[in-house]
Amino acid sequence: MIELSPTAARPAPSEAELARARRDFFLRGRPPSVSLGRQVLGSWTRCVQRGLVAERACPVEPLTAAALTEARERAELLRRLAEPELEFLAETLADTASQVILANAYGLILETRGDTRAMDRATRVALLPGVSWAEAAMGTNAIGTALTDNELTEIWGSEHFHDQHHRLCCTAVPILDHAGRPVGLLDVSGDARLPRGYARSIVMRAAREIEHRWLLNAPEQLARLRFHPARACVGAYQEGVLLLDEDRIVGANRSALQWLDTDWSLVGRRVDEVFDHAEVSAERLRTHGGRQLFGQLQAPRRVQIDPPAPAEESSLWLGEAQRSALARLRRAIDAGLATVLLGETGCGKEALARRAHALSARASGPFVAINCAALPETLIEAELFGYVEGAFTGARRRGSPGRIAEADGGILFLDEIGDMPLPLQSRLLRVLQEHRVEPLGGGAPRTVDCVVLCATHCDLDAMVAEGRFRADLLYRLQEHRVELPPWRSLPEAQRRDALALLWRQSGGPARGMVLSAAALECLLAHPWPGNFRQCAAALRALAALADDGAKIGPADLPAELRPAPAPPRVSLDELGRGAIVAALARHGGKVAPAATELGIHRATLYRQMRRLGIAAREPGATAQAVRKGNAGA
Known part of the structure; x- marks a missing residue:
């Protein structure tokens, strides 16, 4: 069973007891005579096995601005769903001078809120966005250890592995997806003199709120069964939620596991294995264990496959060079040539592919996009090639045709192709050669007629040389090649047109907002390492935070977009x-x-x-x- 409510914080060992425990463990090589708790002792042991040295300072190496932008874009959904809780935690804990942190599933800090003035400079730098707190890099700490153990973790003072972190106390909770896998983490860090457990309950509740939003953000073709022992709590964050694909449970939240007295093995089971009757549309539910629940079933919706982008969006890339690239890509599609689109993240690879599809002879066919980096290796094969009933635990009753088959007659767009695992590259090569796809678990091969477009920011030639990408697959995929320029290299006139269009799409002008000429110049001068995607996100944030009818000047822009102050005048x-x-x-x-x-x-x-x-x-x-x-x- 999953324990949802945070248990009482364990008694805090004194400084003297911690000092004695460290001497026992690090100097004498024996188990501490003081009870440290399973998590701390387990983490210390792992750190020693990795060759970490407690007295040796671990280097703090933040990502570059461009790499951080890319990491944030990969976690865009997590950041959006967590934003209200970050603000809530920062406001609630303001009197404690604590830092609220959102990290990704690998322990990389993405966002921070709060006041760090009480911390020393080294600690402030270590808690900046772009710094990794993975246990393998930073030793025992709440962020890295919580992700390793996949549970709420508190690390206080000298419980940290490295001496340099002994002034910190940290409380971290993993944020879990519909199958119980961590997709991110919430952490509150402060001065080690704060009482143990001060942030425990509030951080746990915030994580549950984010998980609740994550589950309700699932694809609309899945049904949602929402339930709780109290009728008034159905629809609140305490409710249990199950995602249903026909009669199969494909997702859940922690509350669902609590009310059903089970664990994550629930995912993949049939509904009638949990409830007394298979049809769960009634308001009242009864589990096989006899528990009475109030329920609400939300039926799935049919979702069309990736409609074409509005034609207006294409003007973002239509300088002279981009018009020529678009025309060549359209001819390549009509000729059935596989194409690789190269360019930095956010520079419009998918948008160009969609526009070329809309202009091609395959415009009436589907445009099926799949991000190879967003799917776990265990799922991408089934997602691409499909499967038959019973191919694996959790498979749909009638199987799935797979995304390649769905692209029949149209375009299959493989984003981040450089992240495709090597074993799947050989299967994709066979599909390209034979124009047939075989589902997992057997079944008859299916003939598929689609044009494959791939996008990546990686150097595929270098990956081939390093043995990380198949040369024969690259030759098949790269029958045509398109390179898209980054934002910073575009002519100023094109960047002005793009800014004007992105500002209209942000919704600001529709609410009477105006960008001043000075603010526009600041936006033009910014290099935008995340290219069009980063610029569009910044403009949406500006429009969302400004009042209706506001005139936005340089002072209203985020600090990183404002012009640098002029140097003092010297006589x-x-x-x-x-x-x-x-x-x-x-x-x-x-x-x-x-x-x-x-x-x-x-x-x-x-x-x-x-x-x-x-x-x-x-x-x-x-x-x-x-x-x-x-x-x-």
């Missing part, structure tokens, strides 16, 4: 004084070599020193030389 006398003082300092106060360096006569230098109030420090005849210089004036 000629200040510049001259600085040059003279620096030259004298380099020559130990000796005027003659300083004058030679400055390219002026010694007497001229004395005159300038007197005018600017610079005291002569040369021993001996310095004062006399100054008087002679003055007389010469």
Whole structure:
């Protein structure tokens, strides 16, 4: 069974007890005489096995801005669903001077909120977005250890593996998807002198809220069964939710496991294995264990396969070079040529592919897109090639044709093709060669007529050289090749047109908002490492946060988009004084070599020193030389 409500925090060992435990474990190599708890001791053991040294500082190496932007884009859904809880936690815990952190499933910090002024500089840097707190990198810590153990984790003071983290206390809770896998993590970090357990309940509740939104954000072709022992709680965050694909449970949340007194093995079971009757549309439900629940069933909706993008969007890329690329891509599709689209993240690869599809002879056929990086390796094969009934645990009753078969007569768009596992690359190559797809679990092969377009930001040639991508597959996929330029290399006129279009699409003008000329220039000057996608997201945020009818100026932009402050104005006398003082300092106060360096006569230098109030420090005849210089004036 899953325990949903946070249990009481375990008694905190004193500093002296922790010091004794560390001596026992790290110096004497024996189990601590003090009870540290299963998580701390288990993590210490793993860290030692990895070769980490407690006294040695672990380096803090944040991602580059471009890499962080890409990581944030990959976790866009998580960030959007977690935003309300980040703000709520930061406001609620404001008096504790704590930092609220959202990390991805690998322990990389994506977003932070809160006040870190009470922390030392090294700790503030370590808690910046772009820093990884994976246990293998940072030793025992709440973020990395919670993801390793997949459960709520508290690490206080000297329980951290590395000495440099002993001033911190951290409470972390993994955010789980519909199958119990971590998709991210919430953490609250503060001063180790705070009482243990101060953030435990509130962080757990916030994580449940995010998980609830995540589950309800699932594809609409899945039914949702929502239930709770109390009728008034159906629809609240405490409700249990099951995702149903016909009569099969394909997803759940922690509350569902609690009310059904089970664990994540529930996912994949049939509905009639859980409830007394297979038809669960009634308001009242009864489990096989006799528990009475109030329920509500939301029927699935039929969803069309990826409709074409509006034609207006194509103008973002239609400079002269892009028009030519679009025309060639359309001809390649009509000729049945597989094409690789290369370009940085967010530069419009999929949008260009959709536009070319809409203009091609295959426009009436489907455009089926699949992100190879977004699916676990265990699911991508079934998603691409389909499966028959009973092919694996959780398979649909009548199987699935697979995304390749769904693309028959149209386009199969494989995004992030560089992330496709090697074993699947050979299967994809066979489909391209034979134009047939065989589902998992047997079944008759199916003939498929589709054009394959692939997109990646990776150097596929380099991956081939390193053995990470099949050369024969690359030759098959790269019958035609399109390279898209990044935002920063586009002509200014094209960037202005793109900004104008993205601003209209943000909804700001529809609410009477106006971008000032100065704000527009700031947006144009920004390099946008995330290209069109990053720019569009920033403009949507501006429109969402501004009042109706607002005029948005540079001061309303996020700090990273505002122009750098102008350097202070310096007079000629200040510049001259600085040059003279620096030259004298380099020559130990000796005027003659300083004058030679400055390219002026010694007497001229004395005159300038007197005018600017610079005291002569040369021993001996310095004062006399100054008087002679003055007389010469």
